[in-house]
Amino acid sequence: MQPVYKRILLKISGEVLAGGKNHGFDFDVINSICAEVKKLNEMGVQVGLVVGGGNFWRGRSGGNMDRTRADHIGMLATVMNSLALADTLEQLGVPVRVQTAIEMKQFAEPYIRNKAIRHLEKGRVCIFGAGTGNPYFSTDTCAALRAAEINADVILKATNVDGVYDKDPNKFDDAVKYDKISHSEVLEKDLKVMDSAAFSLCRENKIKILVFNLSDPENIVRAVCGENTGTLVY
Numbered sequence: 001m002q003p004v005y006k007r008i009l010l011k012i013s014g015e016v017l018a019g020g021k022n023h024g025f026d027f028d029v030i031n032s033i034c035a036e037v038k039k040l041n042e043m044g045v046q047v048g049l050v051v052g053g054g055n056f057w058r059g060r061s062g063g064n065m066d067r068t069r070a071d072h073i074g075m076l077a078t079v080m081n082s083l084a085l086a087d088t089l090e091q092l093g094v095p096v097r098v099q100t101a102i103e104m105k106q107f108a109e110p111y112i113r114n115k116a117i118r119h120l121e122k123g124r125v126c127i128f129g130a131g132t133g134n135p136y137f138s139t140d141t142c143a144a145l146r147a148a149e150i151n152a153d154v155i156l157k158a159t160n161v162d163g164v165y166d167k168d169p170n171k172f173d174d175a176v177k178y179d180k181i182s183h184s185e186v187l188e189k190d191l192k193v194m195d196s197a198a199f200s201l202c203r204e205n206k207i208k209i210l211v212f213n214l215s216d217p218e219n220i221v222r223a224v225c226g227e228n229t230g231t232l233v234y
Helices: 014-021 027-043 067-091 113-121 139-149 183-189 196-204 219-224
Strands: 007-012 046-051 096-100 125-129 154-159 208-213 230-233
Touching: 007 014, 007 027, 007 139, 014 027, 014 067, 027 046, 027 067, 027 219, 046 067, 046 113, 046 139, 067 096, 067 125, 096 113, 113 125, 113 139, 139 154, 139 196, 154 219, 183 196, 208 219
Parallel strands: 007 046, 007 154, 046 125, 096 125, 154 208
Antiparallel strands: 208 230
16 A cells, blocks of 8 residues: 555544543554554654544533633643543654644643644654644644645544535435535535634645544545545545
């Protein structure tokens, strides 16, 4: 298998890291994901990674909490997940750096674009924590922003469905999956690939998005090697 992308931005939801526990860490799941990232690293693929925080906190978890403060807690959740992924990758022998959008020098480096690119060029996996560092922006938006900044060839958006459909495949048996679809068609058909801010950023910067199912972590390598594992938005 040969990779068709040189530099990728892998976006993983926080919920995935909880596995069947629905909260916290399932290290069997984390190990299986990191094992696939290791394969990419050994192939020479430069990997940037953004992870959500939903296994610990979601904005709506705060009830009547101030939205800004609730989002700050969510950012901290993504840092915990980033550190867990980094530790697992290091145990597998993969060089890795965590950079955070909010400075916390004792835990990780502050996010600096040129430094991140240098890490990638040196073969280090770069994990971007704390979202964009701003409330009201999702980790999808963070993934789109970092992909644009590091000039990633594609965003790999790992989800619980195997691609983009014309309607919800969990509700409609006749839902049709797209193998490829343009950014413009996604907007015209009002398909939910990412939140609007993230998707607009991808469209404006002509960033490809590959949506695939992470239930089989090996799909990460298959996707990077060009196999038909999901839907390519281009």
